[in-house]
Amino acid sequence: MASILRQIVAGPRQKHPEAGLDLCYVTDNIIATSGPSSTFPKRAYRNPTDALVKFLDYKHNTDWAIWEFRAEGTGYPDSEVYGRIRHYPWPDHHPPPFALVPNIMASMREWLKGPDTNPGRVVVVHCKAGKGRSGTATCSYLISEEGWTVQDALSRFTSRRMRPGFGAGVSIPSQLRWVQYVDRWTKNQKLYVERRIEVVEVHAWGLRDGVKVAVEGYIDEGRTIKTFHTFNRYERVLVDGKEETLTSLISPTISASSPSLPITDNTVPAESQRSASGGLEAGGDAVIFRPAQPIVLPTNDISIDLERRNKATYGFTMVTSVAHVWFNAFFEGQGPENHGVAAADGVFEIAWDAMDGIKGSARKGTQALDRLAVVWRIASRPSDGKPELPQIITEPPVGEPVPETSAADWKSTNITTIGQDLGLRTASPVSANVSKASSLRSSGSSPPYSDEDHLVGVKTRGPSGEDYVSHEGRPTVTISEPDLGMLSLKSPERIAQAQGSTKVKDVGLGKDANAVGEMQTLGTKEAGDGKLGQDKETSRAHVPGQIVKKDER
Numbered sequence: 001m002a003s004i005l006r007q008i009v010a011g012p013r014q015k016h017p018e019a020g021l022d023l024c025y026v027t028d029n030i031i032a033t034s035g036p037s038s039t040f041p042k043r044a045y046r047n048p049t050d051a052l053v054k055f056l057d058y059k060h061n062t063d064w065a066i067w068e069f070r071a072e073g074t075g076y077p078d079s080e081v082y083g084r085i086r087h088y089p090w091p092d093h094h095p096p097p098f099a100l101v102p103n104i105m106a107s108m109r110e111w112l113k114g115p116d117t118n119p120g121r122v123v124v125v126h127c128k129a130g131k132g133r134s135g136t137a138t139c140s141y142l143i144s145e146e147g148w149t150v151q152d153a154l155s156r157f158t159s160r161r162m163r164p165g166f167g168a169g170v171s172i173p174s175q176l177r178w179v180q181y182v183d184r185w186t187k188n189q190k191l192y193v194e195r196r197i198e199v200v201e202v203h204a205w206g207l208r209d210g211v212k213v214a215v216e217g218y219i220d221e222g223r224t225i226k227t228f229h230t231f232n233r234y235e236r237v238l239v240d241g242k243e244e245t246l247t248s249l250i251s252p253t254i255s256a257s258s259p260s261l262p263i264t265d266n267t268v269p270a271e272s273q274r275s276a277s278g279g280l281e282a283g284g285d286a287v288i289f290r291p292a293q294p295i296v297l298p299t300n301d302i303s304i305d306l307e308r309r310n311k312a313t314y315g316f317t318m319v320t321s322v323a324h325v326w327f328n329a330f331f332e333g334q335g336p337e338n339h340g341v342a343a344a345d346g347v348f349e350i351a352w353d354a355m356d357g358i359k360g361s362a363r364k365g366t367q368a369l370d371r372l373a374v375v376w377r378i379a380s381r382p383s384d385g386k387p388e389l390p391q392i393i394t395e396p397p398v399g400e401p402v403p404e405t406s407a408a409d410w411k412s413t414n415i416t417t418i419g420q421d422l423g424l425r426t427a428s429p430v431s432a433n434v435s436k437a438s439s440l441r442s443s444g445s446s447p448p449y450s451d452e453d454h455l456v457g458v459k460t461r462g463p464s465g466e467d468y469v470s471h472e473g474r475p476t477v478t479i480s481e482p483d484l485g486m487l488s489l490k491s492p493e494r495i496a497q498a499q500g501s502t503k504v505k506d507v508g509l510g511k512d513a514n515a516v517g518e519m520q521t522l523g524t525k526e527a528g529d530g531k532l533g534q535d536k537e538t539s540r541a542h543v544p545g546q547i548v549k550k551d552e553r
Helices: 002-010 049-060 098-113 132-146 150-161 173-187 492-498
Strands: 023-027 030-033 064-070 085-090 122-126 191-194 197-207 211-219 224-230 236-239 285-289 295-297 301-311 316-328 345-351 371-378 391-394 423-426 537-540
Touching (some): 023 150, 030 132, 030 150, 049 122, 064 098, 064 132, 085 098, 098 122, 098 132, 098 191, 132 150, 132 173, 150 173, 173 316, 301 371
Parallel strands (some): 030 122, 064 085, 064 122
Antiparallel strands (some): 023 030, 191 391, 197 295, 197 371, 211 224, 211 301, 236 285, 345 371, 345 537
16 A cells, blocks of 8 residues: 555656665765655655665665755654764755855765765765755755766756656756856855845836735744745835836935836825726736835845735635745855955846746746846944944865754654645735735636645666666565655955955854844846846846846846
8 A cells, every 4th residue: 555655646756676765866976865754644655764774774884874955854863864864954945045055065075075985975865855955955066066067967967866758857946046056156266155135125027916025034044934024015116107217216325226117207105006997907017115124134045925816705815826036145246256255235137937936836827027126235234334244154174074954853743845825815914915906816727736746757766877776686675564554366354354344254054043244245147157047037237327227138
């Protein structure tokens, strides 16, 4: 019965013939697997932990260790894998807080290449499906520690992990953006500078009615995504009618000019300018979201979350659109290319089609807007208005201990998969303060989404990429069944001086999110080789006095 359940959950994934496990060898020393479990009923349809351990013991003796990335909990205690595990958790369907990347890369490097290591050692990476988070970490390692190109790393992971015709192994746009960030980080001394960032304004073109816009970021060492602000109707400024520049609308403290929007002679809150005729949906509106109070995030990692709600009855609203996007202000401000000194403010822009969909899929429901721009800058200290001290983060050197983050509760009894979906929701005070479209709309012909849909197409591979690993003359490993009835260009001191810092240190993403240093950045060229988000996503540097027109891409 358990084998049948595993086969149903795996779908088109190919099992490993020696143990019937969902795993693949990305390289000779990197194994990607879906998350094992030691609890029922998940043990019935996922890799049983004891079976995975038995397989690894047989194939690699003691020369294996696990790297797990599950903020929702591993599903097994550390003791069941001999404590041979490293914890760097972050939420499902999202990129990692970039401050974790140097430590993840260094810890994998130390296990595989450090002093007194065995050449036959392997790293076993897993998240939930062994795709998005595992693929992001695996490709990042191949790029930063093995010298692979972005394209070669992504192609290898896809070819080893996915069946033909089932898409890429790493497919979420924000995770792909992070892989490009890692490439730039690797090519520029592996230097990262963490700052606190203020989101000054959010600009939207073609905004439909009933769209909730929220600003999110990481806390708790990256295990939790926190909503720092949800814009309400009184923070929306409708910009429409006579075409003028946006100079009078942008905060005078921003040196960067935002993409320009046409404005009316009398700019008023968007809710006050809705047509009395009520015949047309407010699609095509240009809107500025300006917070009443500063929105300050503890790190460079910024997410804009969109959710469109329409009117329903009996205390419910209908969610017809869900999308979000992550970007990092240090990279968008050309920090790596400027030896760690990133621009102080900037504008990040992205089109609707390039945003992340529901639970890692491309599905977002009905279109909520045409494109989005985020105006941001370095956060200032309330006491004197000056930027707080940044934190300079470098990859730990070879032979030195590498810190890891705290593990999530392995039982994950009260944690569900992070992500929103379409459908009816109970109306809340937050949603009541966001305008809703005038009529109930469904998500069209979009098929129902299963929590396991993102597992489809995963397959297994042997160390050399073979579909079937020969085990002639070797004992079969059986699965226990449940009863189911370097800064050579600039020194850290000079970087600290350039950013107003008096203290230099190597850190990870601290437990106290408020302790993270401040700064901010402005614009950049498209990440990496320019293939990501082509013609859909831009980050632009500012020339003082220049106004960027609405239709300028």
